[in-house]
Amino acid sequence: MKNSTINDHKNKIILAIDHLALDAKKLALRIHAKPEISFAEFESAAALIAPLRAAGFTIEQPLGGLDTAFRATFDSGKPGPTIALLAEYDALPGLGHACGHNLIGTASVSAALALKSSFDDFSGRLLVIGTPAEEEGGGKIILANNGFFDDVDAVMMVHPRDKTMVNRGGLACVDATFKFFGKASHAASAPQKGISALDAVIHTFVGINALRQFFTDDVRVHGIITNGGSATNIVPAYAEAKFLMRAATVNGLELVREKAFAVAQGAAGMSGARLEIEQGLTYAERINNQTLAGSFQRNFEQLGIDISPSPVNGGIGSSDIGNVSQITAAIHPYIRIGDVYPHTPEFAEAAGSPAGLDGMVLAAKGLAMTVIDLCLDNTLLPAVRDEFSRWKLSTQIPLER
Numbered sequence: 001m002k003n004s005t006i007n008d009h010k011n012k013i014i015l016a017i018d019h020l021a022l023d024a025k026k027l028a029l030r031i032h033a034k035p036e037i038s039f040a041e042f043e044s045a046a047a048l049i050a051p052l053r054a055a056g057f058t059i060e061q062p063l064g065g066l067d068t069a070f071r072a073t074f075d076s077g078k079p080g081p082t083i084a085l086l087a088e089y090d091a092l093p094g095l096g097h098a099c100g101h102n103l104i105g106t107a108s109v110s111a112a113l114a115l116k117s118s119f120d121d122f123s124g125r126l127l128v129i130g131t132p133a134e135e136e137g138g139g140k141i142i143l144a145n146n147g148f149f150d151d152v153d154a155v156m157m158v159h160p161r162d163k164t165m166v167n168r169g170g171l172a173c174v175d176a177t178f179k180f181f182g183k184a185s186h187a188a189s190a191p192q193k194g195i196s197a198l199d200a201v202i203h204t205f206v207g208i209n210a211l212r213q214f215f216t217d218d219v220r221v222h223g224i225i226t227n228g229g230s231a232t233n234i235v236p237a238y239a240e241a242k243f244l245m246r247a248a249t250v251n252g253l254e255l256v257r258e259k260a261f262a263v264a265q266g267a268a269g270m271s272g273a274r275l276e277i278e279q280g281l282t283y284a285e286r287i288n289n290q291t292l293a294g295s296f297q298r299n300f301e302q303l304g305i306d307i308s309p310s311p312v313n314g315g316i317g318s319s320d321i322g323n324v325s326q327i328t329a330a331i332h333p334y335i336r337i338g339d340v341y342p343h344t345p346e347f348a349e350a351a352g353s354p355a356g357l358d359g360m361v362l363a364a365k366g367l368a369m370t371v372i373d374l375c376l377d378n379t380l381l382p383a384v385r386d387e388f389s390r391w392k393l394s395t396q397i398p399l400e401r
Ligand SMILES: [Zn+2]
Pocket: 099, 135, 342, 343
């Protein structure tokens, strides 16, 4: 299709999103005012589903056995791509929407509503997939393992941040809870009869710190003590620490995990405690589809948004979009909402500020414009698919040793 026609559609979708911006901002603020943590996002999911249902999307909930996951589908009945816009909406314990997921869900829902009402040439299927528990629990991993991304051609979402970036990566990551079982005793009159589980936790921290010299630069290991005993005069019978381990790839992560688990086992041996390990789901590294990212970037530039370069070394976290990006073409760009860093009280404030809400509206526009490209630019979707197939093939070829 001619570029001028594609641009006409984009101008129309921009107006449509401006038209629903006030309602979208109210929706984002409503979710912001009642933060719900992983797997407890009942009201947030319901708030996002309501306008989609009213607009005629077919709603499925629960999804993949997750009560707070959902899928909203608009099937045009015409042959074309299946495109999924992802909605996150979980908050952080004690900090509220300090990762701004209230803006992510609302941006994807707004883009979908505008596309259904104002993009007459849409062909294919448009999905909004509500993916709970990004912060803890890996909702997208569970949905991915249940096949919900198998028939999707392209997956997109936009995350708020201190900078607008299109191609920022994500580390592979896994959490582990080390549970140490010792033996209680009077800490002064009969310490010799006790086994300190807390000592095992402390040895674990010291041991993991000693490992850092032997990790590659991409590796991050960080932990907290989630139980350190109950009274100073009792030898702690139970203590617990939770760690997150990250590396550039799932393969690299495996080595880190092995070393950290060996340290915890050694710490248990040093103190005489018994160790149980509870491991979470593995978040895979993010593979940004460069072709799709290119289209998104051009649309953000068309909207007059300044785009910062993505970090090459360091400065990245992890997200369960990584697992999705290994199943189909995916992008996870960022929109600036202020000079604030995620997982801080300041970021939570920005996620409900005028700058945050304006960023959400821009994100919705970028998503909707890229959907238009996928439907109308005849070369884009084949190129996106081709890039993904080539990447997939390359991962199946054993690396040279
Ligand atoms: Zn976060």
